Amino acid sequence: MDRHAAPRGDLLVILRHPPHGTSWLRDGLDAALVAAAFGQTVSLLFQGDGLLALLDGQGRGALGQKGTAATLEMLSLYDIDALFADTEALARLELRADELMLPVVPVDTTRIAAMLASHRQVLVF
Amino acid sequence: MRYALLVQGAPYSQQASHSALRFARAVVTRGHTLDSVFFYHDGVYNAARLAAPPQDEPHLPDAWSELHEQYATALLVCIASALRRGLLDEREAARHGKMGHSLKSPFELTGLGQLIDLGQRCDRLVTFSP
Incomplete structure (x- = not known):
């Protein structure tokens, strides 16, 4: 795919951990929200088990954690609407993009590589 | 070149902060500027x-x-x-009614905005995660 077709932005946050069990997802989303609040253009890429964050109907974590569904619902308030899902992760988890709680654009590895180049900065959580 | 590091691993249980320290020393030895190290997630234990x-x-x-x-x-x-x-730190300990403080000086408590600022201000922001 043409590298110039990749979405551009100041910051690409890659989320690779599921919503419960660790605080990685929450910490990554916090970094994304703060960057957006600072006026940066932020893209989110859900990769691996990070995709599970987008499953609908999530409650609080069993361990008293707040969960991340509420944070994800706030993303649009922060103008974070460039959301991407790794097609390999979608296939592995047998999920379709249209059954997730937020609209995401499926991206393959070639496109992900282009996104890494087209964002000024990348943070991986 | 102006560098900043993001450290997210706990010391002694993960390699991340140990590697970060070695990288930090290499940066300054080569004559580059190491502007800041930002400790996030379990990396904050480096400041104990x-x-x-x-x-x-x-x-x-x-x-x-x-x-x-x-x-x-x-x-x-x-x-x-x-x-x-x-x-x-002492201020937060007083604010939360704690008997002692546990953050080492010269580490300083700050917000995530500082991390974003470093990303903009420095030539390189290098992450060390477990």
């Missing part, structure tokens, strides 16, 4: 004032402090990650 590792192991909180003294590298600790894990 009361850390007492065995004498034949590296003392990470002390090593970071030396880096600050020699090269004026700012040691920035995410306040949200730190308070959850019991790392409080």
